[in-house]
Amino acid sequence: MQLTDLKGIGPAAVDKLKQLNIESVLDLLFHLPMRYEDKTKLTPISHAQSLQPVLIQGEITKSYVIQGKRTILVCEVADDSGFIQLKFFNFYYSQKIKMQTGKRILAFGEVNHGMHGLEMIHPEFWLAEDIPPLTDRLTAIYPKTEGLPQKRIQNAVAQVLGHLQTGLINLPELLPKDWLEQATLPDLQTALHDVHQPSPDVDMARLLSGRHASQKRLKIEEMVSHFLALQALRQKRQQHQAPVLTLSAAQKQNFLDLLPFTLTDAQLRVLHDISTDLCQAVPMQRLIQGDVGSGKTAVAAGAIFHALINGKQAVLMAPTSILAEQHRLTLAEFFPDNEMAFLSGRLKSAERREQLARIADQAQVIIGTHALFQEDVVYRNLALVIIDEQHRFGVHQRLSMKNKGADKDLLPHTLIMTATPIPRTLAQVAYANLDVSVIDELPPNRQMVxxxxxxxxxxxxxxxxxxxxxxxxxxxxxxxxxxxxxxxxxxxxxxxxxxxxxxxxxxxxxxxxxxxxxxxxxxxxxxxxxxxxxxxxxxxxxxxxxxxxxxxxxxxxxxxxxxxxxxxxxxxxxxxxxxxxxxxxxxxxxxxxxxxxxxxxxxxxxNDGFKIAKTDLKLRGPGEILGTRQKGAMQFRLVNLETDKDLLDQAQKLAQLMQKTHPENCQAIIHRWQRQAATLAKV
The missing domain is CATH 3.40.50.300 (P-loop containing nucleotide triphosphate hydrolases)
Incomplete structure (x- = not known):
């Protein structure tokens, strides 16, 4: 069934729905409400409470226009219990004509206390013969876009729900039934009906906070799809070959002797993680988290040393020329006898040609900005890519850098560094396809700022x-x-x-x-x-x-x-x-x-970066912290990583269970939720 098979959805509406990432009838089912309105019962006017949305019905006792700075249409309505004013700042002449004294009117809106008693500003309303019967379900209010009325989205969703109930649309259950029973969560069809058309006796507080059992069930499925997508691409990447970069115990000691300081225990632990990865024939995919000043550059130098000893090239990519230059100066102190190249977007043509020639010929350590992944940059035998502050690069930029080392069927090892502390909640989801190491110790004698x-x-x-x-x-x-x-x-x-x-x-x-x-x-x-x-x-x-x-x-x-x-x-x-x-x-x-x-x-x-990041997550949300508000980025339809973090462990375990016991459902669940899973996991 196509979207255009639904009543009220023509080609123009299809284009508008695409702006909401709705491209199929099934997408409509997963376009979930952002709030609800209760139009299941009438409230006597005298019982209406301030700042509460209610449905009232009465008779128009007076209708008039107030002229002033703003022209206002006022419609006074009364029932057996009281009186209220409906006010419209934007109205049509035909609306004024229709609101005649003596007519019955049904209105829904938020009640306020005005100068003359109770009032509603711009309520939704129905007159006389157009008054609909009371609904038996709460009314869902959906995210919408300009040119696509709320009513049209509601009607389209209701049609799809009807087709789902009659079997015209097939939406298979992909989560294990025994697991759902054990977790006391509903099946998919029940959950969707509960969320789109909740009954009036639902626990409204739980529904509005996103903690209703049906909402939890859908959120867990979305999380499961995310973990499965990242794991699938991690496995796919590990099927590729990578250069084996071995280092003897004596060579490791040689590197430590190069350094003008002693590494902390945390740095040594992370270096061991990296060394273990680089000795494998599969591409390393490791994230290094370390607070500002924790010594990530020294750890990166240890990884570069592996490449140099094995006669391979290493690249360090930074988001700004100042940071790239800082890395160049630091690494020149660590490796004074090695050929280096530096590339940034602001080099003059002659300088750029000289650096490109060095990269293609003799340079072993290449440092720079986004200029490093442009088409005319040719690497001789790139084996290691280090990306500093990776969230500040776009998705396609990071992919281009990785593809630079794909010659001879060998992918380069990848090390990502960030000084943006990432709460466990976020790391668990955003970097589930990476191995994560944390430098959780500052060098000695550092004082708190x-x-x-x-x-x-x-x-x-x-x-x-x-x-x-x-x-x-x-x-x-x-x-x-x-x-x-x-x-x-x-x-x-x-x-x-x-x-x-x-x-x-x-x-x-x-x-x-x-x-x-x-x-x-x-x-x-x-x-x-x-x-x-x-x-x-x-x-x-x-x-x-x-x-x-x-x-x-x-x-x-x-x-x-x-x-x-x-x-x-x-x-x-x-x-x-x-x-x-x-x-x-x-x-x-x-x-x-x-x-x-x-x-x-x-x-x-x-001064604790992780405490700061936790507060930042609450204030700004995951997208901005990780720099993921870009094409191909991590986006959840339902999940809020701050309020739903208690579901993460449950979803992660379920994803692992499904890989073992229901592998046939894994790809289907990924496809249902993750349109851009492939791009996301590669970066």
């Missing part, structure tokens, strides 16, 4: 603190933020602040870095800052990741209320990288919204 909140008006107090820090030989960052997503505006704001701070601190050496500077200019400024030739660095959020200046002990973030928790935590991580006590000042513009208050107080109260 002291964070304070400061109103913008108290700038003089801050000036004294900056002067004192620089007088002690320490350095400071001043980060400018803007609401607008324009690099030009960000740069202009930073330049204005730079000039202003030069007036405030005529005796300090102040530098400026922003996204519109050329790469070599940014590199020069950052090199001067690292060499302590600059005392105060004015910057945009381009310094968010990767900049490592141990002598910097003070971070000032102006208008901090404009940034998300993850970004604030990353920026704060630029200080506290040495042994001295460091400070972060979050300047804000009062008054603060409730969310901004939560973000800033969270930053003040904890």
């Amino acid at each position: 002291n964070t304070v909140l400061l109103d913008n008006k108290k700038m003089p107090q801050l000036a004294d603190r900056i002067q004192a820090a620089c007088k002690r030989g320490e350095q400071a960052y001043w980060v400018c933020t803007l609401v607008e997503e324009s690099e030009h505006l960000r740069a202009k704001a930073a330049e204005d602040t730079y000039e202003e701070l030069q007036d405030w601190f005529p005796n300090l050496k102040i530098g400026l870095v922003h996204g519109r500077l050329k790469d070599d200019e940014k590199t020069a400024v950052m090199a001067d800052f690292k060499a302590a030739k600059i005392q105060l660095l004015v910057a945009t959020t381009v310094i968010e990741v990767g900049v490592d200046v141990p002598n910097a002990t003070l971070m000032v973030i102006e208008n901090a209320e404009r940034l998300g928790l993850s970004q604030l935590h990353q920026l704060r991580g630029r200080v506290g990288r040495g042994e001295r006590q460091s400070h972060c000042v979050l300047m804000y513009q009062a008054p603060l919204s409730q969310n901004a208050q939560i973000r800033l107080s969270t930053m003040r109260d904890t």
Whole structure:
């Protein structure tokens, strides 16, 4: 059955439904309500409570138009118990004519207390002979798009439910029946009817909170499909061959001797995980989580060492040129005798040609930005791809990078690093196709960064603190933020602040870095800052990741209320990288919204990245934290990872059970829920 077989759904409506990701009649069944309206009973007008939606019926006692700044149609309605005004700010002349005194009217809407008693603003209404009978089920309200009325979606869903009941549409049960009985959850058909057309005696609180048994049953099936999809593609990828990168015990010790510091136990544990993976003939797929300053780059260097010893190429891809340059400088210290290449989008043509030739010929370690996966980049024998802050790259960018090493039927090993702490709930779902290692220990002698909140008006107090820090030989960052997503505006704001701070601190050496500077200019400024030739660095959020200046002990973030928790935590991580006590000042513009208050107080109260990420998950949701609001990304139709996290373990175990006992249903359940599963799991 096609969508156009449904009454009221023509080609134009089909195009609108596609905007809601509805491409088949079965998709309509899984387009679930966002809320419900109770039109099963009438409420006497005098019993209507403020801010509660109710269905009332009465007689029109008066109908008139009020002229003023806004023209308002007022319809006064009475029943045996009381009186209410229905108000319409947008109305048609024909509507005014129809609302005649003495006519019966049925109206549904939220009740408010107005100047003249109870009122409804823009209620849904029916007049006289058009008044429908009361429904015996709650009315589902669906997500919709412009040009597709709610009524049309409701009618289409009702038709499909009817066809499901009569058997005209077949929707097989894919979850094991004995498991459903044991979990006291309904079968699929019952669950869909309960969710689309719940009975009026349903536990409304549970339904609205998404905790009804039928909703749980559908959410678990969606989670199961997600785990099965990722596992299927993990298995598919492991069928490929990868270069075997072995390392002897003596060679491992040689690497440790290269380092100018001693690795923490956590770093050694993660390095062991990586080493074990690289010795296998199947592609490594490992995620390294480590809070800011935990030493992920040193661990990445250990992986690169494997490739070098085996005569292979390794690539490290970073989201910004500043971070890529930081990695280049750090790795040059670890591997001074190895050929390196550097590629970013801002290289001049001659420089780019030179670097491309090095990559194709002698370079062993290649570092750069998104430029590394462009078509004209040819690798000689790429065996390892390291992606830093992977969520900041698009899906297709990450796939292109992996495909670069697919010569000779060998896929490169892949190591993903992130300093964005990911709560277990999120990691369990987003990275179920990866092995995960966590660097859960900071290097010794690191002190927690002291964070304070400061109103913008108290700038003089801050000036004294900056002067004192620089007088002690320490350095400071001043980060400018803007609401607008324009690099030009960000740069202009930073330049204005730079000039202003030069007036405030005529005796300090102040530098400026922003996204519109050329790469070599940014590199020069950052090199001067690292060499302590600059005392105060004015910057945009381009310094968010990767900049490592141990002598910097003070971070000032102006208008901090404009940034998300993850970004604030990353920026704060630029200080506290040495042994001295460091400070972060979050300047804000009062008054603060409730969310901004939560973000800033969270930053003040904890340095723990995982606690911060947990709060961030509650405030922003998984999509934004993982950077997954892009094509091919992880999206759930029903599941809310924060409120439904208690179902994850149950769903994960069920997915494993189905692989063993019902393998024939696994692909069908993936197809039912995961249109973009293949793209998702590959990245």
